[in-house]
Amino acid sequence: MDILYRSTAERLWIPDLVAAASLxxxxxxxxxxxxxxxxxEERCTKFxxxxxxxxxxxxxxxxxxxxxxxxxxxxxxxxxxxxxxxATTQSPETFPGLHPGPFGxxxxxxxxxxxxxxxxxxxxxxxxxxxxxRHRNKYTKGSLVFFPDRGVLGAVGNECAxxxxxxxxxxxxxxxxxxxxHYDFLWDNLGRVPHWxxxxxxxxxxxxEAQRVFRIIxxxxxxxxxxxxxxxxxxxxxxxxxxxxxxxxxxLGLRGSGGNETREVFNAGPLxxxxxxxxxxxxxxxxxxxxxxxxxxDFGADTEQILDxxxxxxxxxxxMRRAFVNLTVANRQWGRLRQSMADFxxxxxxxxxxxxxxxSIHRANNLSCSVGIEHEWHHRVFCxxxxxxxxxxxxxxPVLWTSIPPWD
Numbered sequence: 001m002d003i004l005y006r007s008t009a010e011r012l013w014i015p016d017l018v019a020a021a022s023l024x025x026x027x028x029x030x031x032x033x034x035x036x037x038x039x040x041e042e043r044c045t046k047f048x049x050x051x052x053x054x055x056x057x058x059x060x061x062x063x064x065x066x067x068x069x070x071x072x073x074x075x076x077x078x079x080x081x082x083x084x085x086x087a088t089t090q091s092p093e094t095f096p097g098l099h100p101g102p103f104g105x106x107x108x109x110x111x112x113x114x115x116x117x118x119x120x121x122x123x124x125x126x127x128x129x130x131x132x133x134r135h136r137n138k139y140t141k142g143s144l145v146f147f148p149d150r151g152v153l154g155a156v157g158n159e160c161a162x163x164x165x166x167x168x169x170x171x172x173x174x175x176x177x178x179x180x181x182h183y184d185f186l187w188d189n190l191g192r193v194p195h196w197x198x199x200x201x202x203x204x205x206x207x208x209e210a211q212r213v214f215r216i217i218x219x220x221x222x223x224x225x226x227x228x229x230x231x232x233x234x235x236x237x238x239x240x241x242x243x244x245x246x247x248x249x250x251x252l253g254l255r256g257s258g259g260n261e262t263r264e265v266f267n268a269g270p271l272x273x274x275x276x277x278x279x280x281x282x283x284x285x286x287x288x289x290x291x292x293x294x295x296x297x298d299f300g301a302d303t304e305q306i307l308d309x310x311x312x313x314x315x316x317x318x319x320m321r322r323a324f325v326n327l328t329v330a331n332r333q334w335g336r337l338r339q340s341m342a343d344f345x346x347x348x349x350x351x352x353x354x355x356x357x358x359x360s361i362h363r364a365n366n367l368s369c370s371v372g373i374e375h376e377w378h379h380r381v382f383c384x385x386x387x388x389x390x391x392x393x394x395x396x397x398p399v400l401w402t403s404i405p406p407w408d
Contacts, residue, residue: 065097065098065099065153066078066097067152068151068152068153071110071176073180078153079112079113082098083113083115086115090121090122091117092144092155093128093129093155097153098155099150099152099153100131100154101134103131103154103156107147107149107150109145109146109147109154109156110176111143111144111145112153113143113144114141114143114158115143115144116142118140119140127139130142130156130159131156132154132157133157133160138159142156179314179320182320182321182324183314186320189327190306190309191303193294193299194298194300196294196330197294199407200287203337203404205399205402206341206399207283207341209399209400210283210341213382213396214276216393217382217392217394220392220393224360224386224392225277227365228271228356236267236271237356237359238267239266239365240263241262241263241265241364266359268358271356272346272347272349273349275343275344275347276344276347283337283340287337290333293326293330296322297326297327331407334407348373353371353372357371369384369385369386369391376395381396
């Protein structure tokens with residue numbers, strides 16, 4: 001049917017108006033269709049197992065999630081409250097402020113801290129829902145993770161975290177975990193460094209005397225010292241003699257390294273203080289190494305100075321790592337130094353020297369040396385003599401018996 005127009009102008013603009021109205025309606029209808037489709041997809045994504053799970057999820061009434069500008073540390077109030085919530089309810093998905101998901105499989109995340117739940121304490125005995133793989137009854141061991149692109153926290157099962165997280169994500173978590181451990185360790189121990197340096201200074205004369213005596217024994221010991229080292233390697237102050245050659249009947253004794261059978265003819269007992277027979281006893285060098293490491297991390301005992309130092313270290317992670325390594329290595333070396341010094345002094349114990357003397361003068365031993373402590377004026381002197389001639393003479397200063405205390 002032809003449309004009658006009252007004028008030529010109407011013939012020109014009325015069709016354009018009708019066409020524009022049609023296009024507008026199509027756009028509105030398409031937009032509404034897309035919005036409804038998005039809502040359906042979102043519901044299917046969140047609740048893939050049906051409407052009953054949607055109703056259960058909505059009944060939990062999870063409040064709006066909290067946003068973060070950076071990954072929170074383990075001592076953050078939100079993290080502490082989250083773990084308190086888990087300990088109380090065993091339901092990580094109901095914690096206020098936690099993002100309920102879903103999270104895409106390609107989204108970056110960083111592990112904040114792992115956790116574990118007990119299904120027996122949950123309603124229905126089910127495991128927790130994982131918003132990353134979008135499955136209910138999914139996990140008992142999970143991790144609180146931070147999604148940097150969204151700035152939110154979520155509770156994800158460990159299977160998803162282990163399978164989906166990239167190597168960079170795990171590395172970031174380890175870096176942050178180590179940084180937190182280093183910070184706590186330095187906060188506890190930086191204030192003790194001045195006291196530790198004082199203990200190092202007090203130990204200087206003790207280790208210097210030990211090294212002086214050790215060098216005298218090593219320089220003058222000769223055949224006696226070599227024989228004593230051999231006894232030390234055999235397990236004690238023991239003397240053996242050959243009882244049969246290689247052609248003799250076996251079974252009469254112990255077969256030595258040369259193929260001959262031997263027997264034990266004398267056993268003076270254990271040898272203590274084996275550090276005195278070593279070749280690498282250098283207590284002065286060890287103490288100086290400890291001093292250098294402590295001096296690098298000496299910020300005084302004032303709390304404000306320590307806080308300033310920690311603030312600088314947080315901006316420079318390499319400095320925090322260096323300080324942590326210095327203090328831990330210094331602590332370990334101090335323990336080893338105390339152990340070696342105590343063992344060295346034990347060599348000069350009266351009962352130990354008596355056993356060494358009995359072993360040295362035994363008729364089956366070709367040494368024929370007497371060993372003991374002699375007194376000259378007001379000094380104790382360690383002496384080794386052969387046929388009335390001293391081959392080793394070392395004055396023992398009383399400071400040698402000063403014990404080195406542990407670091408508290």
